Amino acid sequence: MTEPLIVGAMVRTLGAYPSGWRYPGAHRTPQTDAEILRLVAREGEDAGLDYLFFGDWLATGPDLEFRDPYLLARIDPVSAVLFLAGVTSRIGLIATVNTTYADPYATARSLASLDVLTGGRAGINLVTGAEPRAAGNHGRDAHADNESRYDRAEEFVAALRGLWDSWSEDAWIADAERGVLIDPDGLRATDLDGRQVRVTGPLNVARPPQGRIPIVHAGTSPRSRALAATEADLALIAAPQRDDAVATRHALREIAERCGREPETLKVIAPVLPVVADTDADAHRIVERLLALVPLADDAHAGRTAFPANRSVDALADALGVDADDPLRAAAFDSAVSADEAHRLGAAGDALIERVARIAGLRVGGRSGGAGDGILRWRHLVAAHAVPAAFVVGDASTIADHFEAWRDAGAADGFNVLSAFQPAQFQAFTRLAAPELRRRGLLGRGDGVETSTLRDRLTGLRPVTRHDAP
Ligand SMILES: Cc1cc2nc3c(=O)[nH]c(=O)nc-3n(C[C@H](O)[C@H](O)[C@H](O)COP(=O)(O)O)c2cc1C
Incomplete structure (x- = not known):
């Protein structure tokens, strides 16, 4: 044994x-x-x-x-x-x-x-x-x-x-x-x-x-x-x-x-x-919440000391090699990532999206009904990329x-x-x-x-x- x-x-x-x-x-x-x-x-x-x-x-x-x-x-x-x-x-x-x-x-x-x-x-x-x-x-x-x-x-x-x-x-x-x-x-x-x-x-x-x-x-x-x-x-x-x-x-x-x-x-x-819970779905919801709670480069953190530079959609797009003039760079943190946008993130983006699906059960596309609806948002992607674990x-x-x-x-x-x-x-x-x-x-x-x-x-x-x- x-x-x-x-x-x-x-x-x-x-x-x-x-x-x-x-x-x-x-x-x-x-x-x-x-x-x-x-x-x-x-x-x-x-x-x-x-x-x-x-x-x-x-x-x-x-x-x-x-x-x-x-x-x-x-x-x-x-x-x-x-x-x-x-x-x-x-x-x-x-x-x-x-x-x-x-x-x-x-x-x-x-x-x-x-x-x-x-x-x-x-x-x-x-x-x-x-x-x-x-x-x-x-x-x-x-x-x-x-x-x-x-x-x-x-x-x-x-x-x-x-x-x-x-x-x-x-x-x-x-x-x-x-x-x-x-x-x-x-x-x-x-x-x-x-x-x-x-x-x-x-x-x-x-x-x-x-x-x-x-x-x-x-x-x-x-x-x-x-x-x-x-x-x-x-x-x-x-x-x-x-x-x-x-x-x-x-x-x-x-x-x-x-x-x-x-x-x-x-x-x-x-x-x-x-991240452990009674069911896989409950555990995914915990990770979804953890990702959503990662501080991002929004107004709440403007001017904070040494706020990390990698906490924006623009920084994520840079890291994934997205075209400099792609409009997705202006996406709001809380908007859903569309299938078309996901496609423009390339192979590294695919791997990131796959990882977020695995840890948080979030998916691209579909009609979003608010936080906790299982829809992948820019907030989740930026957080998962900036704070890997x-x-x-x-x-x-x-x-x-x-x-x-x-x-x-x-x-x-x-x-x-x-x-x-x-x-x-x-x-x-x-x-x-x-x-x-x-x-x-x-x-x-x-x-x-x-x-x-x-x-x-x-x-x-x-x-x-x-x-x-x-
Ligand atoms: C799993 C893991 C745990 C570590 N824990 C500590 C730590 O508690 N304190 C610390 O100063 N460095 C910690 N380190 C950093 C290493 O001491 C090391 O300085 C760093 O990985 C850079 O590698 P190098 O020292 O081989 O150049 C940790 C590294 C690893 C891989």
């Missing part, structure tokens, strides 16, 4: 789709609310998810309001996982750390502490950062280039591994009678003297229960792939189509094998944004079909589940889709195990330390 997929929640409490916070009933002020974190954590744990994942971004600014509003203000990831350590007991907790700006000793220390406090449920997602403003927040003149960032990331990983290996398994003797607390030979210096990372060690936190805390990496460049393939337990990929994911997973595992690693030990995780839309069985098809095609070893808005869409996933995934054997790596480490869940392996190895 094939083993279940790895399924985690990528937690964005303001909702992962940029208009999600506007959806009726959605949480609009999670940036000051501890309760929503608690609720998502407990819900995810009860549903049998393998981990909660917290991304990071080291700057903010008004431009994020329309692009990625969930980045504007949120609890930092290490604080979030430490908070959730106290309110969960089984689920893995993965925090993102930016290797360009973080200090390796402090990072090794806080993650080892999390691992001790949770009995081995810690994970760390290492990113090198794509936000230039982070430089100014950390006293640097400029964001380092890709090569330099990944040079540092590689040394950063070596530092973490060395520091986590500081204490051998049996170094803490605690023999009160003899008055011997530790075996000094079991406490090793790290002595890493790299070009960008220098750390002596040893670490002043006990050996983490997992020995090697699972490492996650997300990136797209060749250096990023090399880092993921050689060092990561989980590689997060951005794959819009199943074929892309198959190719990326294959490429990553090939690099892993060339580096002398067992390729199966590298698990590849794809993002998914399931890894939507999978439908009832529990439609969602499970997607997970199953990707697994069977070799596209992914698991999924990071995003929720368009909170908490209702996360709950729809955990309460409607998760039971169906479990029924099909697609979810439940931790089933029947009362206490297991995150590493056990991900790989079933627990490596010995460098020092303990024969």
